[in-house]
Amino acid sequence: MTYLLHLLMLLFVYAMAACSLNMIIGYCGLLNLAHAGYFAIGAYTYALLTVTLGWGFIPATLSAASVAAALSLFISLPSRRFRGDFFVLISLAVELVFFGLFYNWYSDGHPPGTLENLTNGPFGLEGVGRPEFLGRGLERGPGLVILAAVLTSIVLASCYFMLSSPWGRLLKAIRDDEVAVRSLGKNPDKARAELMAIACAVAAVSGSLYASYLGYVDPSLSSLDQSMLFLAMVLLGGVERFWGPMLGAAVLLLLPEFLREVGFSGQLAPSIRNIIVGVVLCILMHSRPEGLIGSYRLKE
Amino acid sequence: MILAYGVVNGLVIALLALGFSLVYLPARVFNIALAGLYSLTPFLAWSLIEHGLGTGGSIAMAIAVAVGISLLLEVVNHGPLERKGAPSSAHLVTSLGSYMVIIELIVLIWDNESKVLGIGSRELSPLLGLRLMNSQIVAGTVSAVLLALSYGWLHGTRNGLVLRAIADNPTQASLYGLSIRRARLFAFGLSGCLGASAALLRASDVGFGPHLGIEALLPAVAALIIGGRDSLWGPLVGGLVVGILRSLALWLFASQWQEPITFTAMLFFLLLKPQGLVGRRTRVEFGG
Numbered sequence: 001m002t003y004l005l006h007l008l009m010l011l012f013v014y015a016m017a018a019c020s021l022n023m024i025i026g027y028c029g030l031l032n033l034a035h036a037g038y039f040a041i042g043a044y045t046y047a048l049l050t051v052t053l054g055w056g057f058i059p060a061t062l063s064a065a066s067v068a069a070a071l072s073l074f075i076s077l078p079s080r081r082f083r084g085d086f087f088v089l090i091s092l093a094v095e096l097v098f099f100g101l102f103y104n105w106y107s108d109g110h111p112p113g114t115l116e117n118l119t120n121g122p123f124g125l126e127g128v129g130r131p132e133f134l135g136r137g138l139e140r141g142p143g144l145v146i147l148a149a150v151l152t153s154i155v156l157a158s159c160y161f162m163l164s165s166p167w168g169r170l171l172k173a174i175r176d177d178e179v180a181v182r183s184l185g186k187n188p189d190k191a192r193a194e195l196m197a198i199a200c201a202v203a204a205v206s207g208s209l210y211a212s213y214l215g216y217v218d219p220s221l222s223s224l225d226q227s228m229l230f231l232a233m234v235l236l237g238g239v240e241r242f243w244g245p246m247l248g249a250a251v252l253l254l255l256p257e258f259l260r261e262v263g264f265s266g267q268l269a270p271s272i273r274n275i276i277v278g279v280v281l282c283i284l285m286h287s288r289p290e291g292l293i294g295s296y297r298l299k300e
Numbered sequence: 301m302i303l304a305y306g307v308v309n310g311l312v313i314a315l316l317a318l319g320f321s322l323v324y325l326p327a328r329v330f331n332i333a334l335a336g337l338y339s340l341t342p343f344l345a346w347s348l349i350e351h352g353l354g355t356g357g358s359i360a361m362a363i364a365v366a367v368g369i370s371l372l373l374e375v376v377n378h379g380p381l382e383r384k385g386a387p388s389s390a391h392l393v394t395s396l397g398s399y400m401v402i403i404e405l406i407v408l409i410w411d412n413e414s415k416v417l418g419i420g421s422r423e424l425s426p427l428l429g430l431r432l433m434n435s436q437i438v439a440g441t442v443s444a445v446l447l448a449l450s451y452g453w454l455h456g457t458r459n460g461l462v463l464r465a466i467a468d469n470p471t472q473a474s475l476y477g478l479s480i481r482r483a484r485l486f487a488f489g490l491s492g493c494l495g496a497s498a499a500l501l502r503a504s505d506v507g508f509g510p511h512l513g514i515e516a517l518l519p520a521v522a523a524l525i526i527g528g529r530d531s532l533w534g535p536l537v538g539g540l541v542v543g544i545l546r547s548l549a550l551w552l553f554a555s556q557w558q559e560p561i562t563f564t565a566m567l568f569f570l571l572l573k574p575q576g577l578v579g580r581r582t583r584v585e586f587g588g
Contacts, residue, residue: 031389082570083329084388089521090570093563098519104556173586224514233392271404278400282377283389286399298389 018233018245020202026240034091037098042204050129057131065079068204069197076196102219164168165279238294308440310543317520317535325467336402339513341496342503370492393425414509439501522566528579
């Protein structure tokens with residue numbers, strides 16, 4: 001039972017993260033490899049605020065979202081000028097810079113969370129605060145999962161309504177023909193920057209939910225593998241289709257469990273999963289570039 | 301001394317950047333799998349040496365395997381995708397996928413640890429009064445020779461000419477009846493060879509690990525952008541600039557500042573001089 005709850009929790013976290021990445025890939029047509037960086041920024045902001053300042057779940061999560069939204073400028077500014085391969089390259093560089101910051105902002109002899117030792121380097125931060133409800137801390141178990149379910153539904157529902165609003169249609173139009181949209185007097189750069197800020201904020205919310213569940217954060221949250229996993233979830237499920245990334249997240253989260261059932265040991269399972277992800281990405285691009293239930297193919 | 305160190309590093313970076321550029325220009329494939337090959341080659345050479353094969357034989361074998369895998373990627377993956385008219389993002393995603401597969405295979409076979417290839421000598425060389433280690437002298441010389449050979453091949457033979465023509469304009473080149481498939485195979489093969497050699501030179505100097513490939517490829521791509529991505533001379537110029545910049549960063553600050561400085565320089569060039577140092581100016585719509 002606890003194991004099932006663990007899987008459900010992961011599913012909520014990854015569904016949110018994958019959905020936010022889908023906003024960038026499906027509605028801007030830009031492949032973004034920096035998403036794990038924003039996921040980790042959410043997790044670290046949440047962790048630092050709860051560990052050092054003792055903030056509660058809601059203010060810490062909201063701050064995490066605003067920090068990520070502000071930092072989304074790192075990818076939304078380059079997206080004004082670069083498309084295709086070179087945008088991917090820039091997002092990869094942003095990702096590595098974030099990882100480097102989390103990994104290197106460390107010095108001996110200072111307590112974690114101070115300016116000299118903000119992220120505690122490779123050791124990560126421990127004792128991340130758990131959400132409280134009516135004065136009682138929620139431990140791992142049904143309480144936290146219900147909180148995650150409520151939070152995920154609220155976030156996903158607001159994304160859904162935003163994307164099906166005129167603003168969402170504007171974004172699709174920009175993706176398909178930017179010149180035509182400009183000639184109608186709309187501002188594509190502004191709409192794209194707004195979308196990226198929202199998507200990064202959602203990634204940060206899922207990151208802080210993850211941090212509050214695990215109770216610790218470390219730099220591996222922002223690794224390239226994590227970004228690739230998000231990317232694979234979106235591409236496997238289906239680009240642009242709202243439910244696609246959730247399908248992809250479910251498949252890729254259940255895959256290691258399936259592998260363990262088949263008899264691969266716990267240490268082998270992540271490697272085997274990554275190999276399967278790599279092969280699946282290749283096969284998808286050859287035979288079904290729009291993903292399992294997707295409707296849009298990347299053009300550039 | 302700093303300059304000499306930077307030039308040696310720059311030549312190795314230029315080697316990898318040229319390998320990347322050779323595939324990028326004619327085929328428009330953003331070949332991240334090259335980072336996988338870069339990681340793989342030293343492990344292969346290391347195992348072969350451990351199994352008692354001579355150093356020269358092991359190196360040749362490892363490079364041959366890397367070339368083989370590079371050709372295989374073109375035949376199985378990028379070639380068919382190209383014929384389907386797939387967008388460049390499809391090439392990129394499949395290349396990322398191949399990279400993941402190669403890296404995880406390395407981790408499964410050889411474990412996730414860094415090693416040092418025991419073929420380079422770490423003694424200081426008395427040559428020229430420069431305080432460089434022997435392995436660095438070897439790295440600098442070998443990459444200079446390989447770069448000279450590659451540029452000689454590109455500019456002195458018919459196959460090189462065909463490759464340059466295709467890099468310039470693939471559609472027009474195929475209208476003239478040049479074999480695109482053959483030229484692409486040449487490009488992928490040579491790219492694998494250059495990437496593998498750069499990896500071995502680096503491994504004999506500073507060691508190797510499964511994740512070093514991507515860490516090496518990104519400065520190489522940064523070098524390509526700084527030098528000019530439309531020109532085959534871009535990698536050489538950019539590689540030297542990046543190499544010197546990185547050794548200056550090492551000298552003035554600390555090693556963990558090398559990456560931020562490299563990428564800041566790259567962003568600076570992308571924003572202010574996107575055609576690079578030796579590239580031609582193109583209109584934004586085409587250069588984009």
